[in-house]
Amino acid sequence: QKEVEQNSGPLSVPEGAIASLNCTYSDRGSQSFFWYRQYSGKSPELIMFIYSNGDKEDGRFTAQLNKASQYVSLLIRDSQPSDSATYLCAVTIPGGYNKLIFGAGTRLAVHP
Amino acid sequence: GAGVSQTPSNKVTEKGKYVELRCDPISGHTALYWYRQSLGQGPEFLIYFQGTGAADDSGLPNDRFFAVRPEGSVSTLKIQRTERGDSAVYLCASSLMGTREYNEQFFGPGTRLTVL
Numbered sequence: 001q002k003e004v005e006q007n008s009g010p011l012s013v014p015e016g017a018i019a020s021l022n023c024t025y026s027d028r029g030s031q032s033f034f035w036y037r038q039y040s041g042k043s044p045e046l047i048m049f050i051y052s053n054g055d056k057e058d059g060r061f062t063a064q065l066n067k068a069s070q071y072v073s074l075l076i077r078d079s080q081p082s083d084s085a086t087y088l089c090a091v092t093i094p095g096g097y098n099k100l101i102f103g104a105g106t107r108l109a110v111h112p
Numbered sequence: 113g114a115g116v117s118q119t120p121s122n123k124v125t126e127k128g129k130y131v132e133l134r135c136d137p138i139s140g141h142t143a144l145y146w147y148r149q150s151l152g153q154g155p156e157f158l159i160y161f162q163g164t165g166a167a168d169d170s171g172l173p174n175d176r177f178f179a180v181r182p183e184g185s186v187s188t189l190k191i192q193r194t195e196r197g198d199s200a201v202y203l204c205a206s207s208l209m210g211t212r213e214y215n216e217q218f219f220g221p222g223t224r225l226t227v228l
Binding site: 100 | 143147152154155156157162167168171203215216219220221222
């Protein structure tokens with residue numbers, strides 16, 4: 001079992017819709033949770049991070065964390081074509097010096 | 113200010129050759145990480161430096177891979193006797209410090225290594 005699992009997609013949504021991206025992780029001790037966006041041929045850039053159970057909102061983005069279910073999600077409201085990218089979920093583990101354990105990413109396509 | 117820079121942006125080499133990949137982190141960032149990303153996969157951790165020392169090299173795949181950070185700033189990832197399976201994008205990231213508290217990792221543009 002991979003440590004961080006994501007559906008590879010592509011997830012296709014119409015412009016203006018809500019995109020929902022999901023991620024599960026295997027280490028119950030995972031401490032911090034991150035969503036990175038990666039455009040094709042570019043390096044990852046941080047979108048959101050979350051530590052505590054519940055929701056965290058930042059503009060059009062909401063991260064949701066459920067540690068009991070070992071599940072973290074990212075909601076993108078009012079999706080735009082410029083949101084089309086691969087979204088990488090990453091976690092840190094205890095004693096891991098904050099190294100990031102990434103999932104394989106979900107490709108999101110927002111069509112006009 | 114300047115972000116993380118990596119050189120070269122692309123490197124094509126032949127199987128069996130030696131390569132060096134350079135990372136220049138954001139000024140003042142003491143934590144430096146190397147990751148490797150294969151096509152269709154997420155980045156995979158290789159090694160972490162806190163200052164000059166490699167605090168965690170558990171991700172290095174074998175002894176052909178080595179990294180240094182002699183002055184606590186620029187880091188070089190060295191790959192000996194390259195193999196075709198080493199072909200990937202090598203990403204460097206830096207953060208203020210690698211402690212239990214959150215510090216955002218800023219990624220460089222990567223070096224695309226192709227081993228023929």
